[in-house]
Amino acid sequence: MKLKKLIALTLTCAISTQAFAHSRWILPTHFNLSAENGEWIMVDITASNETFNVDKAMGADLVKIMTPDGKTSRPSSTFKGHRKSVADYFLKESGTYKITNNSNAAYMTTYEIDGDRKRLSANKADRGGKLPKNAKAVQTSYRYSRVESYVTMNTPSNNFKTDGKLLELVPVTHPSDIAENEKVTFAFLFNGKAQKNVSVEITADGVRYRNDPKTLKLLSDAKGEITFTPQHAGRYLLVAEHEENTPKSALADKQMGSVFLTFEAQLN
């Protein structure tokens, strides 16, 4: 019985893995800080499948910081190199900061031509004039990616406001409480509602230096939650994806949401 379940789960995971796109992530210098008069942090911003080695720079133009008092702030300065961008930010008040580098929501049409897969920036309504005549397997998706991390200075706060747009991760375990060998629970929402069967992959830092990436693959339960136990202290990248067909939409065949969360499991 148990084995059956395990096989079923493994199969589901194997299938869902194909959906995972190029990873994007941000990596703050610190996740937890103690300070009397504030502290500086810096954040790396990159698109890379290697956790946590940088690969291709993503711009820092969309980087936002949600401060503990609920305001939206911007980095004090940024730099874009070839492999990564960096952002500088001063934490002034105590509490939990949410740092994001979310993409702009966009329509994307994919199709095949002579066996090649191509992409087009168009929605379902205006794709007609832009597609080549012999395009096959045409599909338009509405996509939104969240690239995020939490940094806490002194007393944590629940800076977990949601906006109801496609896929969202809501920490149940506070990010500043995550520690090795202790259970962690996160919840997922899709368009504001608890979402089951969200595909989640969690990978520990340092994949360059081990043969097996040891990625943990999970699906959210009926409450939209995943629970796992980090085996080691260190930094982790969580990649979550979910898509739904939207047959009633005039603009897209499906909606796709993804979340890239960087977090730290502390020494216990």
Place this chain on the structure above:
Amino acid sequence: MKLKTLGLTLFFLTFINFTVVANPNSSTPTTLNIELTLKQQLGEYHPPYVASWIENSQGKPVRTLLLWREQAKWLKDIRRWWRKVGKKDAELVDGITSATRITGKYPLSFLAENDEKASLKKGKYTLFIEVVRENGGRAIIRQPFSLNGEKSTFTLAATNETDEIKFSVTP
């Protein structure tokens, strides 16, 4: 005359209250004795940041016994204590802070009370000692113990940052 009586009554009331608060079960509270040792180190030496505290059987911190530290910015490096206690309670941190100590032996004595100075209930607890040193290492010592009216003594094995530590629970 009346004022004098009032004063006298107040004096006695204060005295009685004091007795009641300090000794709720008219028995002496249990004493926790720790002979803390900070190991002799070679080379560059910065006195370590040290925290010692008690967690109950659910892993909830009930009492911070000591905090030896300098700058606030390094408090986070006392990882478990900061995560469980320090970050959540700035007042407590200020209240118990004292300066760092160098290598040596430090006999310490505490009453088995919680942070609010109420006697800890009978039951199972864990003593934690966490030692973190700049350019050195981190050590965390865990010693389960019981408050059950009986005396117990423990020898806590040496770590990279501490020599053997004697710990006793004396009702």
